[in-house]
Amino acid sequence: MAEDTIAAIATPLGEGGLAVIRLSGPDALGVADRCFVPAGSRSLRPSAAPSHTLHLGRIEHDGRLVDEVLLAVMRAPRTYTREDVVEISCHGGLLPAKLVLTAVLASGARLAEPGEFTRRAFVNGRLDLAQAEAVADIIQARTELALAAAEEQLAGKLSQRIRQLREDLLGVLAHLEAHLDFPEEDLAPDTAARLLARLRDGRTFLETLLRTAPEGQILRRGVRAAIVGRPNVGKSSLLNQLLGRDRAIVSPEPGTTRDTIEETANIRGIPVVFVDTAGLREADDRVEQEGVRRTHTAVRQAELLLHVLDASEPLQPEDERQLATLAGRKRLVVLNKSDLPSRLDRVPEAVAAGLPISCLTGAGIEPLKDAIQRAVWAGELRADMVEVMINARHQEALRRACEALHGALDGLESGATFELVALDLRRAIDAVGEVTGQTTTEDLLDRIFGEFCIGK
Numbered sequence: 450m451a452e453d454t455i456a457a458i459a460t461p462l463g464e465g466g467l468a469v470i471r472l473s474g475p476d477a478l479g480v481a482d483r484c485f486v487p488a489g490s491r492s493l494r495p496s497a498a499p500s501h502t503l504h505l506g507r508i509e510h511d512g513r514l515v516d517e518v519l520l521a522v523m524r525a526p527r528t529y530t531r532e533d534v535v536e537i538s539c540h541g542g543l544l545p546a547k548l549v550l551t552a553v554l555a556s557g558a559r560l561a562e563p564g565e566f567t568r569r570a571f572v573n574g575r576l577d578l579a580q581a582e583a584v585a586d587i588i589q590a591r592t593e594l595a596l597a598a599a600e601e602q603l604a605g606k607l608s609q610r611i612r613q614l615r616e617d618l619l620g621v622l623a624h625l626e627a628h629l630d631f632p633e634e635d636l637a638p639d640t641a642a643r644l645l646a647r648l649r650d651g652r653t654f655l656e657t658l659l660r661t662a663p664e665g666q667i668l669r670r671g672v673r674a675a676i677v678g679r680p681n682v683g684k685s686s687l688l689n690q691l692l693g694r695d696r697a698i699v700s701p702e703p704g705t706t707r708d709t710i711e712e713t714a715n716i717r718g719i720p721v722v723f724v725d726t727a728g729l730r731e732a733d734d735r736v737e738q739e740g741v742r743r744t745h746t747a748v749r750q751a752e753l754l755l756h757v758l759d760a761s762e763p764l765q766p767e768d769e770r771q772l773a774t775l776a777g778r779k780r781l782v783v784l785n786k787s788d789l790p791s792r793l794d795r796v797p798e799a800v801a802a803g804l805p806i807s808c809l810t811g812a813g814i815e816p817l818k819d820a821i822q823r824a825v826w827a828g829e830l831r832a833d834m835v836e837v838m839i840n841a842r843h844q845e846a847l848r849r850a851c852e853a854l855h856g857a858l859d860g861l862e863s864g865a866t867f868e869l870v871a872l873d874l875r876r877a878i879d880a881v882g883e884v885t886g887q888t889t890t891e892d893l894l895d896r897i898f899g900e901f902c903i904g905k
C-alpha cells in the first residue's frame with residue numbers, strides 16, 4: 450500500500466455544473482478534516498463519518514471560504530483504489546475546482562500523477578492490468594460498440610480467459626518440472642499425449658485471441674479513410690453526408706478545399722476517421738501546393754480510400770491516372786452526382802463496379818456505409834467478438850507467447866529434453882501473464898498509466 454495521499458481534479462477543466470476533486474491514500478480523511486467544515490453544529494468530521502456517506506459543508510483555506518461542497522467519504526477497502534477515498538463535489542468551473550485542489554494540497558495531499566488512481570487500483574489488486582487499460586478505453590470510446598468492448602474488458606471477460614490459459618500452461622509446466630526432478634522415470638505415453646493436447650489447445654486459443662487484434666485496434670483507434678479525387682467531384686460534399694452535418698466548405702469553385710479536414714464518424718459502430726483532401730492535381734499556387742502535399746500524406750496514412758468520381762462527366766485523363774496510381778490500395782470507387790444523367794461510358798472495370806451516390810439527394814449513402822463497414826471489418830459484428838478484443842500491447846505479448854508455445858510443442862514432438870521444453874513453456878507463461886499484469890515491470894506500468902489523464 451502507498452504511504453502518501455494523492456489528490457487531483459477528476460472532471461474535465463472548463464465550465465460545468467459540478468467539478469469533482471478526488472483524494473486517495475491513508476491520510477485522505479485527515480486531509481479532508483483539515484480543509485472541510487461540515488454544515489450544522491452536530492455534523493461529523495470526515496474522519497469520524499461512516500463509510501460511503503455524503504456530507505454538506507464548505508472547503509476553507511487559511512480561514513477563508515473557498516466553496517460550498519458535498520464531500521463523499523469512502524473507507525478502504527471498498528473503493529476504487531482500495532485505499533481511503535474522499536470525493537469533493539464543488540461548483541463547476543475552473544476556479545472553484547482549482548482552489549479546492551489548492552486547499553486539499555495545502556492540507557497534506559500530493560498532486561497525483563496521470564493515471565495514479567487507477568495504478569493504485571491495479572497495485573492493490575482491485576483491477577488487473579487488462580481491466581485498468583479498459584478504463585482508459587472507456588474514457589476514449591467513440592462509438593457504442595467500442596464502449597461495449599471496453600466494458601466487457603473492464604468486467605474481466607478477457608482477464609478470465611487469460612488467467613485460465615495461464616493456469617492450464619502452468620499445469621503442464623508442473624508436470625514437466627516434476628519429471629525433471631525424477632529423470633529416471635519415463636513419462637507414461639498417455640500422460641505425454643495429454644500434455645501435448647493441452648499445449649495444442651492453448652496454442653489454438655492464443656491464435657483465436659490474436660485474430661481479434663485488427664478489430665480491437667479499429668475499435669480503439671478508429672480506421673482512417675481518405676476521400677480522394679479530382680477537384681469538384683464532390684469530396685467535401687461526401688464528407689458532410691457521412692458526418693450528417695456541414696463540416697467542410699462545398700463550392701462550385703475547384704480548389705476550395707486547400708487543407709485536409711479530419712472528422713470521426715460512427716459507421717455501423719466503427720469509428721471511422723474521414724479525411725477530406727484537397728485533391729491530387731498539379732497545383733500552381735503555394736497554398737494549394739501545400740494542400741496537395743498534405744493530400745499525399747493523408748493518402749499514405751489511410752487504411753481505406755474513397756475515390757470519388759463525377760458521374761455526370763466523362764472520365765478524365767486525371768481520373769484514369771489516379772485510378773491507376775491507387776490501384777494497389779484498399780479502396781471504394783464512388784460515382785457521385787448520380788442525380789444527373791450519367792456520362793460515364795466505356796469505363797474500366799474498377800469504375801463500372803463503383804457505387805453510385807448523390808450527395809445532393811443522399812441516395813446511395815447508406816449502401817456506401819455498408820460497403821465501408823465490409824471493407825474495414827473482416828468478420829461480422831458479433832456480440833461474442835466484442836467480449837475479447839485485444840489491444841496492441843496484448844497482441845505483442847500474445848504473439849511472443851504463441852511463438853514460445855510453438856517452440857515447446859516442437860520440442861515435445863521431436864523429443865527434445867524436458868529442460869528445453871520447460872524453458873519455452875515458461876517464456877510462454879510469462880508472456881501470457883503480461884496481459885493481466887501477473888508478470889510486469891515498472892517500466893511497463895509507467896508506460897501504460899502515463900497515457901491516462903490526471904485524476905483517473
Ligand SMILES: Nc1nc2c(ncn2[C@@H]2O[C@H](COP(=O)(O)OP(=O)(O)O)[C@@H](O)[C@H]2O)c(=O)[nH]1
Pocket residue numbers: 679680681682683684685686687698699700701702703704705706785786787788789806807808809810
Ligand atoms: N448535382 C450534384 N451536385 C453535387 C453533388 N455533390 C456535390 N455537388 C456539387 O459539386 C460541387 C463541388 O462539390 P465539392 O464537395 O466542393 O467538391 P470537392 O472539390 O471534391 O470537395 C458543388 O457545387 C456541389 O454542390 C451531387 O451529388 N449532385
Ligand SMILES: [Mg+2]
Pocket residue numbers: 684685686697698699705706726
Ligand atoms: Mg472540397
